[in-house]
Amino acid sequence: MSEDTAVDAARDPAGTPADPEVLRELGVLRHSIDNLDAALIHLLAERFKLTQRVGVLKATHALPPADPAREAEQLERLRGLAVTAQLDPAFAEKLLAFIISEVIRHHESIPRG
Numbered sequence: 001m002s003e004d005t006a007v008d009a010a011r012d013p014a015g016t017p018a019d020p021e022v023l024r025e026l027g028v029l030r031h032s033i034d035n036l037d038a039a040l041i042h043l044l045a046e047r048f049k050l051t052q053r054v055g056v057l058k059a060t061h062a063l064p065p066a067d068p069a070r071e072a073e074q075l076e077r078l079r080g081l082a083v084t085a086q087l088d089p090a091f092a093e094k095l096l097a098f099i100i101s102e103v104i105r106h107h108e109s110i111p112r113g
C-alpha cells in the first residue's frame, strides 16, 4: 500500500493531517485489506478456470449453459454461510448472482457440439 494513500485520506475536513497513530492504524488496516483483495482475485481466477472446464464439458455434451436447480442450492448454501460469517446474506446473494451471470455468459460463448 502506498503511504500517500493513507496520508491523503487522513485529513479532517479543514485539511489538517490526522494523528500519526491514526495514520499508522489506517495503513495497517489498508495493508490487510489489500492482501484480502489479492486473495479474492486469485480465488475468483481459480473459480473461473473451473467453470471454464464446466462450460467446455456442457458445450461438448449438449447440456444447457445454466442450471437453475444447482443455482438454487448454491444460493441457499451461501446465504447460510453468510449469516454464520456475519456477512449480509443479501449481499452474498447479489455477488453470487453477478458471478454466475458472468459464468453463463462465458458458457454461451463456447462453440457447441
Ligand SMILES: O=C(O)C(=O)C[C@]1(C(=O)O)C=C[C@@H](O)C=C1
Binding pocket: 051, 054, 055, 065, 066, 067, 068, 070, 071, 074, 099, 100, 103, 104, 107
Ligand atoms: O455448475 C454448473 O453447472 C455451472 O455451470 C457453474 C455455475 C457456477 O458458476 O457455479 C454456473 C452456471 C450454472 O447455472 C450453475 C453453476
